[in-house]
Amino acid sequence: MKKLYGIGTGPGAADLLTVRATNVIKEADVIFAPNNKGTNMALDTAKEYIENKKVVLIDFPMGNVTKEDYKKAAEIIFNEIPVDKSGAFLTIGDSMIYSTFIYVMKELEDKDIEIEVVPGIPSFVAASCASKIPLTVKGDSFLLCDEYDETLMDKFDSIAVLKTFKNKEELLNKLEENDFNYTYVKRASLDKQEIISDKEEILKDTDYISLILGRKQEV
Ligand SMILES: C[S@@+](CC[C@H](N)C(=O)[O-])C[C@H]1O[C@@H](n2cnc3c(N)ncnc32)[C@H](O)[C@@H]1O
Missing domain, CATH: 3.40.1010.10 (Tetrapyrrole methylase, N-terminal domain)
Incomplete structure (x- = not known):
């Protein structure tokens, strides 16, 4: 066969x-x-x-x-x-x-x-390791998405958004409005890996091999 x-x-x-x-x-x-x-x-x-x-x-x-x-x-x-x-x-x-x-x-x-x-190591796991930003700690809910949905924003503590080359600005604004920290991870594990937290720098980048990790800010 x-x-x-x-x-x-x-x-x-x-x-x-x-x-x-x-x-x-x-x-x-x-x-x-x-x-x-x-x-x-x-x-x-x-x-x-x-x-x-x-x-x-x-x-x-x-x-x-x-x-x-x-x-x-x-x-x-x-x-x-x-x-x-x-x-x-x-x-x-x-x-x-x-x-x-x-x-x-x-x-x-x-x-x-x-x-x-x-199985293979998923991009968002590699990005979490590269940036040392935990995906989840005890009690957390985590959302993985490629098209993020604002109505879900109060349902999770941690988020990974893949395919971030589209609508990045809107996504970052929504994360800010909902008290999330964010980090852009480009080419995780590769020679050209970059970890960026500055909003303007993130918006300038257009690499398809990138994602955004977000975590709810602790008050
Ligand atoms: C079609 S999806 C594939 C996802 C893949 N199957 C996974 O398990 O991560 C393509 C997206 O994966 C993400 N991606 C894949 N490799 C990546 C890497 N090394 N660093 C950052 N993002 C990556 C990017 O968001 C890219 O737009």
Whole structure:
């Protein structure tokens, strides 16, 4: 039977790949990754284990990705994995968190293929460690989101907002209004990692590989 692994490659540093992820990548016959206009952080992270294997980059349209697009991706993946062989679909961070893999996996459900998911260190965990800002302490509620919702603001003590390249100013204003401290973490674990708390500096930055951690101020 064919087998597909979803592999979380972690936040970007090669030594933050798990041992299991490296073993699966070394064993896999084909490597899959979303095509990000040439650059792909997950592939870069794992390159030392991919060596000369076949790499299939899957195109997803910019903006709205439809069920049809995921279906097509699932077809490509299914057809590229030879019978009784395995493929590894690489995603940044963890594959179960805001990842294309989730939708592709769904479209493979009724095909004759086994799926296994290997965890990766999520970006917000790496960012918390890099900045030494705890995500949660005893009694805290924590919100992870990519589109933050102001109506939830009084329901949590700690927040991580991913994909912060859009509406950053509005988000920072709302955090301030609701007495949250915030920190911008860019490229956590990578050489170009930056940890910024100055509002103007945060607003100037446009890197997609960035997130915002917020914690309710203690009174
Ligand atoms: C499509 S989501 C993928 C999330 C990923 N699956 C995870 O577990 O963290 C992409 C977002 O992850 C965040 N991200 C990924 N790697 C990061 C890193 N090294 N430093 C900061 N943010 C990162 C950014 O917010 C980026 O816009």
